[in-house]
Amino acid sequence: MDASNGLGDFEETCDDDIKSFLDSSPPLKNAAEIKRKTEEFMRTNSNSENPKRIVLVTSGGTTVPLEQRCVRYIDNFSSGHRGATSAEYFLRAGYAVVFLYREGTYQPFCTSLPNNPLLECLQVTKESNIAACPQYEKTIKEAIINSHVVTSCGTLLKLPFTTIFEYLQNLKLIASSISSIGSRALFYLAAAVSDFYVPWESMAVHKIQSSSGPLDMRLVQVPKMLLMLRRDWAPKAFCISFKLETDKNILLKKAGTALEKYNMDMVVANELLTRKEEVIVVTKGGNVVVQRDRTRADADVEEPLIKLILDRHSASVSSVS
Amino acid sequence: MDASNGLGDFEETCDDDIKSFLDSSPPLKNAAEIKRKTEEFMRTNSNSENPKRIVLVTSGGTTVPLEQRCVRYIDNFSSGHRGATSAEYFLRAGYAVVFLYREGTYQPFCTSLPNNPLLECLQVTKESNIAACPQYEKTIKEAIINSHVVTSCGTLLKLPFTTIFEYLQNLKLIASSISSIGSRALFYLAAAVSDFYVPWESMAVHKIQSSSGPLDMRLVQVPKMLLMLRRDWAPKAFCISFKLETDKNILLKKAGTALEKYNMDMVVANELLTRKEEVIVVTKGGNVVVQRDRTRADADVEEPLIKLILDRHSASVSSVS
Structure with a gap:
C-alpha cells in the first residue's frame, strides 16, 4: 500500500469495509455460470488473431433490500437508457461489450421503443x-436484427443484476477477468449504485410490521469499490465513473473529488434535469463540456461522449504499448 | 359517523390522516385525462342495454420517494403477476376491468412471456x-390478439401508477366513478401498497449526500385508505383486499383484523413463499383454502380464486337487488 499520497489510512479503512461487505453479502447464486460465460467471452474476443478492446458497461440502478425475505427495498432511479445507448456506440466502434444491467431496464438497440413494444408495436x-x-416497423426490425447479430457473433455479453450485493460481486468477478487484457480494457460505470445499505446480518428476516408506529431506519454507507477496482481488480484498465447530482452547485466539486480519490481516468458529471442534453467530462487534464448535436432532433449526448472516450482510450493504449 | 361500533376515534384519526395525506401529496399530473377515460369507460360498460359488472384490479407495488427530485425511493416487491392473471379471468367472465398497474409490471395476457419478449421471442x-x-408463436399471437380485442371493444382500461401518491389519488378518483353502479362494482386490491412513507413537505429536495456518515430515516405510516374506500368512496361495492406476509404465524390473524377493521367482504391471505400454490380467503362466514389444481402443470391459483369471487359477488348482488 502506498501511504505517501496521504490516502493511506483512507485506503486501509476502505479495504476493511469492502472485505467485510463482500464477506457478509449473500453469495451470488450463479457465480460459476457468470465466470464461465465471462471467460468464454474473453477467449472469443481477446485471442491473438482478434485482440479486441473490451468494455464493461454497467447500467441501471441497484436495489438495497430492507428485509432478508425481501418485500421492501430501496431503489435508485435509472432507466438504463444511457448505459444501453452507450453500449450500442461501443459495439459499432468495434469494442466487445460486457453489459452488466439491472433486470428490466433498457437494452442496447431497444432504446427508442415504447415500454411495452409487444402490445404497442x-x-x-x-x-x-x-x-x-x-410507424414502428423499421425500429423493431433493426432492434431484433442488431441484437441477434451481436449476441450470435459473441461481441455482446449481457449479465443482469438486481441488488447492490449482486452488482458488486459481479463487478469484482468480471473486472478480475477483463483485467487480463491490461490497458485495452475499459470500465464505463454508468450504473446508479446505492450509496447506503442495510448490512445483511442486521437486516430484519421477516416483513417489517406497520402496526407499531413510525419506522426508524439506519442505513450505512456502501464501501467505495472504485478504489479497489482501480488498485487491485484491474489496475491497467481505463476507468470512467459517473456522478449524478440534482444540485448543479456541488456537481463539479464532487466529480473532481471522485477523480482524485479513486484515481479515475474520467468522471462524467450529470445533472438530473439536463443529463440528456449535456454532460461534463472531468479529467486530470481539464474539463470537457459534451453536448448533443441540437441541429438533429434524434441526436443524443452519448454519440459525442463515446467519440471522446474512444479517442482518449486510444491515446492511453498507445502511451502504454 | 357511527361511533357505536367502538371504532369512532379510530375512524376520526384516520379521516384526519387521509385528508392531510391527500392534501400534501404532489397533485396527479394527468388527473383530468384519467377522469375523462374512466367516465367514458363507465358509459361504455354500464349503460342500460349493457349493464356489465365492473372490477377495479390494482396490481404491482407502489414506490415511496425519498427525495423530491427523486433519485432514490423505497419500492415494494411485486411483479404484478397475480393482478394481471386475475384481470384476464375477470375479462373472460364478462366483467369490464379497470387495471390500475405499476408501470413496467405484468400486463393481462402477457404473463407467460419472458421478460423481454421482443428480443427473446x-x-x-x-x-x-x-x-x-x-416455441413462442402461439403464446405471442394470443397475447397480441387478446390484448387488442379487449382494448378495442372497451372492456379493459389500463391506467399506470408509480408512487404511493399517484396510486392513492387514482384509487380515489376511480372509486368515486365506479361507485355509481353500486353493488355491481368490485374492488380487487392486489397492489402491494407501501405501509410507510416520507411526507412530501418533510422530504429532502435534493439527492441525499453520502459523505456524512450513516443515513437515519424516519418513515411514517401511510393512512389506511381502505376505511375511506369502504365507507365514503364506494360504500355498496364488493371489496377484496390482500394481505401478504412472510411469517405464516401472523398471517391469518392480520388478515382477520383487516377484514373487521376495514369492513372488507374478503381478505386474501398470501404467504410470500407459497403464494403461487395456495391462498386463504378470509371472510366473515369463515375461511376458504384455495389451491391451484396440481394435476395440471400450467394451472394457477387465480383460476379457482376468481371463480370463488364470482360466486360470492353474484350472491352479494342478488341479495341487494
Missing part, C-alpha cells in the same frame, strides 16, 4: 402472421 | 418479415 394480420405497426 | 426472416420463434 405489433399486430396479428388476417393471415395470422405477426407484423409491426407501420 | 421474435426474429426477422430472410424475407424481412417479423416472425415468432416457434
